[in-house]
Amino acid sequence: xxxxxxxxxxxxKDLLKKARVRLMNLxxxxxxxxxxxxxxxxxxxxxxxxxxxxxxQIARYYCLELDGNVVGYMGLxxxxxxxxxxxxxxxxxxxxxxxxxYLMRSVMNExxxxxxxxxxxxxxVSNTNAQKLYTKLGFTPAGIRRRYYSDNQEDAIxxxxxx
Numbered sequence: 001x002x003x004x005x006x007x008x009x010x011x012x013k014d015l016l017k018k019a020r021v022r023l024m025n026l027x028x029x030x031x032x033x034x035x036x037x038x039x040x041x042x043x044x045x046x047x048x049x050x051x052x053x054x055x056x057q058i059a060r061y062y063c064l065e066l067d068g069n070v071v072g073y074m075g076l077x078x079x080x081x082x083x084x085x086x087x088x089x090x091x092x093x094x095x096x097x098x099x100x101x102y103l104m105r106s107v108m109n110e111x112x113x114x115x116x117x118x119x120x121x122x123x124x125v126s127n128t129n130a131q132k133l134y135t136k137l138g139f140t141p142a143g144i145r146r147r148y149y150s151d152n153q154e155d156a157i158x159x160x161x162x163x
Contacts, residue, residue: 015066015097021106024061024073026053031070032063039089041151051085059086064103066094072103076119083111085121104137112163119163122148122156134159 016085024032026091029049036043048055052059072090076083090100108119116139123130139159 015099015127016068016102019099020065021100021103022065024053024063024075026050028073029053032073034145035070035073035089035091036087038092040087044087062103062107064090064099066114068098070098071162074103074107076106076107078111078116081089081115081117083116083119085119100133101136104133108137108161108163117163118160120158120160122158124149125155125157131157131159134161137161 029046032049033043033046049061052061052075056077058077059075060078061075062073063070064074071094072088074088075086077086088100088104090103111119119139120142121134121139123134125144138161140161141157142160143158145156145158147153
């Protein structure tokens with residue numbers, strides 16, 4: 001599925017005025033899959049997202065929309081006062097414009113009202129751009145998961161933030 005968002009950059013302040021974060025629904029899955037396929041070497045399947053949305057009581061998935069088009073998403077598992085980010089991605093043509101930060105801050109700001117006090121994620125050692133964003137959002141490295149990623153056996157940095 002082709003995303004409808006152009007790859008032309010829009011000034012960030014104008015772009016963020018058009019941004020909206022909402023809960024993901026089953027109808028979003030085709031667009032989410034398109035983002036997955038261009039973002040990850042081993043993308044999740046439609047069945048994985050369907051199962052998360054229908055069956056996983058601890059899962060919360062959010063979409064980032066611009067002008068009614070989904071351009072990003074973020075998934076979490078909420079477990080006993082903590083959130084574990086399962087995945088987060090922004091359509092490549094929309095990256096580098098503050099949208100990932102906007103999405104993550106929006107979701108993170110909602111979590112304390114749900115009793116969530118800490119949040120964690122794993123990030124590839126080689127993904128320095130993501131690490132910079134996560135550090136900006138208050139995440140700090142807490143350890144390494146050796147050979148965590150199945151596509152290339154790369155290590156993951158475990159990062160945590162307090163909310």
